[in-house]
Amino acid sequence: MNPLSVRARQAPADTLASPLLRVVNLRKSYATPQGPLPVLRGVDLVLRAGETLALMGESGSGKSTLLHLVGALDRGDAGEILLEGVDIERLSENARAALRREAIGVVFQQFNLVASLTVAENLAFQARLAGRYDPDWQARLTARLGLDALAARYPEQLSGGQQQRVAVGRALAVRPKLLLADEPTGNLDEAAGDAVMALTLDLVAETGCAFLMVTHSARLAARLERQETLIAGALSAS
Template sequence: MSIHPTPQHLEAAPKAAPILRVEGLRKSYSTPQGAIPVLRGVDFTLAAGASLALTGESGSGKSTLLHLVGALDDADSGVIILDGVEVTLLSEHARATIRREKIGTVFQQFNLIPSLTVAENLGFQARLAGRYDAAWQEELTHRLGLAELCARYPEELSGGQQQRVAIGRALAVRPKLLLADEPTGNLDEATGDKVMSLALDLVAATGCAFLMATHSARLAARLQRRVRLDAGVLAAR
């Protein structure tokens, strides 16, 4: 006699551990008037291949949260675990290694190296991490529509082209986590939408987790989950 699984049986299946876990994250900044709390106990998880939009008013702490998750700053307290490594316990040297090898970051300001060509900018982080893959860079170049621009320098590119290079550079290392801080903030709406479509396609191709801070409800709606940072804590949207 066959036995059909009950919902309880199905729910008992083990879930994959999240690639990113943030627990009780707190951060404040010192001023002459005293400490100003920015994050008051932030908790969330993000699985490999999943995307999460972080929204909130200007000054709500979105960039602060991304800097902490990206191992660019120290939290006052709390835990950040990326790919099984507790980032909040690492030395600065170890955090630099995590940034090179496991985290790709795309900023509102493109932050390309002016003296390097498009091709050299694309491979910069991957070479630093010792993970340069010529075939993957060629695929990124074509998928981002940069094949005809490889010999150009950043000053010879439009804003949308520069942001495509920045996305390619971040993904060339095949990171576990892609962070984007207002990645289309310097672009017009149509160009920003195209750049976001490319980013989402490449995130799907690599299977990395994607955390994006944005003030745009339209762009946030394109990601799988949305949360709002308000008064230093997260609330689901």
């Protein structure tokens, strides 16, 4: 069962339209030999369907930590992460895994493609796991990402920009409610990074999903609708 179909905890609405994502007083620390190291100190965040947000901050500020918590890849110490009103922090591991398959797409800096699968198989991988494979949508994605001629190749036969386009397509193949990206152009040159970002934003607009991106680049961040910065473990609008 899709965990979002069970409204275990409804987020309060501060406007007529409730946000897709609401993060409330989120805290996270990591154990060190010197004791707990606080990374997130009460983060509050709202993101609506179709909205794009760039998350900035210095190295070690907790940007990736926040992204992993929102993506149900880790758990916080305190606070709430509500996706369509469901607090994902309270879900079982099985329900969190289903959420990652069906409702959340993640694009990693290191691409994380499956080396033994072709481009076409990598694109379909998450959608097949979620039982949401749509051949028509896959064909459109493949064409939009300029991957038609590369469908039978393996990741090692692709450039970095081509691999990142496959990673974006794989994340969007399930038509997620929320797309997360952690430095998605960090391993690419400026031209390739700009091309990947333009394609990603076009496809985000087409699918209507919300987009949360971690980036060090103020230039790329400016292409998204909103920018916020992590400072001392809390968010500040840029």
